[in-house]
Amino acid sequence: MELEMTTSTHARRKTAAGRAQHQYQKHLRKNFKTPVVEFNPRFKTVKVFSDGSCLRNPGGPGGYGIVFQFRGEEREFSDGFHSTTNNRMEMMGALIALERLKFSCNVILHSDSQYLKNGMTLWMKGWKQNGWITADKKPVKNVDLWKRLDLAASRHNVRWNWVKGHAGHRENEICDRLAKIAAxxxxxxxxxxxxxxxxxx
Incomplete structure (x- = not known):
């Protein structure tokens, strides 16, 4: 009986934690909606698609893939690291894409990473205000890349667009292949x- 009670208590705690997380996400969606980024008509508009991959997450080799589209032209770029994580490669793809744009642009950036999109559109402001500490009072993970992303994005007008991965999205599939090859x-x-x-x- 003692084991059954312990298991039941653990299950209730997990359920309560799940409800709390659901309420927190609901709060974010209600009060911190993704802002509509205004484009500057004098800037060039570039479409960017990025994806990341890690063969043995975390700690295995990983890579990122990028597709740039501008005025009917398409260019690809990719690179990888010997030891990393999937989230870092998702972030790195977007980061390098923004850093490689030599001039300020209107950027429509597509990624299948909710972690990346939410970080840039929902969480970033609070992290910076709290000294890069999360709502759970813990240091923000991957803070080195978040800081670089924040700086890189500030040079452009960026609209962050989430796309479902592995769903037949042409450019996302290309980025996924590039990321795996690089990994x-x-x-x-x-x-x-x-x-x-x-x-x-």
């Missing part, structure tokens, strides 16, 4: 380290 290539290059993953500043 496999990085597996054979141990010198290509993701410094932030190892806590190197």
């Amino acid at each position: 496999y290539a990085a597996a054979d290059t141990p010198h290509k380290k993701d410094a932030g993953f190892f806590g190197i500043k």
